[in-house]
Structure formats: C-alpha cells, structure tokens
Amino acid sequence: MKVVENSEENIAICKQFCGPCPTFKPNGLNMVKPNMLFCARGQSEKPVEEIEDEGCSCFGCPIFRDHDLKGAWFCMHGLEGRK
Ligand code: SF4
Ligand code: SF4
Numbered sequence: 001m002k003v004v005e006n007s008e009e010n011i012a013i014c015k016q017f018c019g020p021c022p023t024f025k026p027n028g029l030n031m032v033k034p035n036m037l038f039c040a041r042g043q044s045e046k047p048v049e050e051i052e053d054e055g056c057s058c059f060g061c062p063i064f065r066d067h068d069l070k071g072a073w074f075c076m077h078g079l080e081g082r083k
Contacts, residue, residue, distance in 0.1 A: 001079075002067040004040035010063055011037050017061040018075070022044055022054035029075050043078035052077050 004010060018024050027046065029038075034041035039058070041067045044051065058064045058072035071077065 001069055003064060004037070004069070006037060006061055010040060013061065013063055014039075017057045018053040023051065023075065025075075027051045028054060032059050038074035039063065039067070039079060042074075044075045048076045056077035 017071060018029075018036045018038070024030060028038065029051070029052075030036065032044050032046045034044070037042065051059050053073070053076065056072040058069070058074065063069070069079075
C-alpha cells in the first residue's frame with residue numbers, strides 16, 4: 001500500500017466515488033470530519049457503531065487501485081485496521 005496524499009486532486013477523485021456511495025450521504029458522513037478522502041485522512045469521527053454499512057464504492061476508485069489499497073470501508077475502519 002502506498003500513502004495517499006491529502007490533496008485537492010485526490011479530493012476531487014474521492015468525490016466521484018465516496019460521493020455517490022450508499023454508505024456516505026445516508027449516514028451524513030459528509031457532515032462529519034474528515035468529510036471524505038478517508039483513505040488519506042483516516043476514519044470518520046462518527047462512531048463506527050452509528051454508521052449503517054450500505055456498501056463501499058472504493059473498489060472502483062483509481063486511488064484505491066493505484067495505491068494498492070486493501071480492505072476499503074475507510075470511513076468506518078480507517079487504514080490501520082485494514083493492512
Ligand atoms: S470509504 Fe467506502 S464505504 Fe466509506 S463512504 Fe467512501 S466509498 Fe463509501
Ligand atoms: S479509495 Fe475510497 S476513500 Fe479513498 S479516495 Fe477512493 S473513494 Fe475515497
């Protein structure tokens with residue numbers, strides 16, 4: 001796995017995948033820090049037990065592929081638990 005940079009460019013890419021993800025807006029993750037780009041910024045500050053898992057769109061994201069990320073659901077589990 002390569003480190004994902006917390007950059008404007010990566011935010012723009014993340015918006016295309018976390019944005020329409022069924023777990024994202026229905027759980028209000030966009031309203032809670034770090035809002036998105038969880039694979040760089042870490043998991044949501046919303047308690048994981050309060051997030052209803054409706055699936056993860058990271059698998060289609062080029063950042064996921066290009067950084068050889070594993071596990072996905074970074075909003076719920078961050079990166080550490082997924083290595
Ligand atoms: S990390 Fe995965 S589950 Fe979480 S909002 Fe993004 S695409 Fe959805
Ligand atoms: S891998 Fe997931 S959290 Fe990371 S930029 Fe892509 S959609 Fe967002």
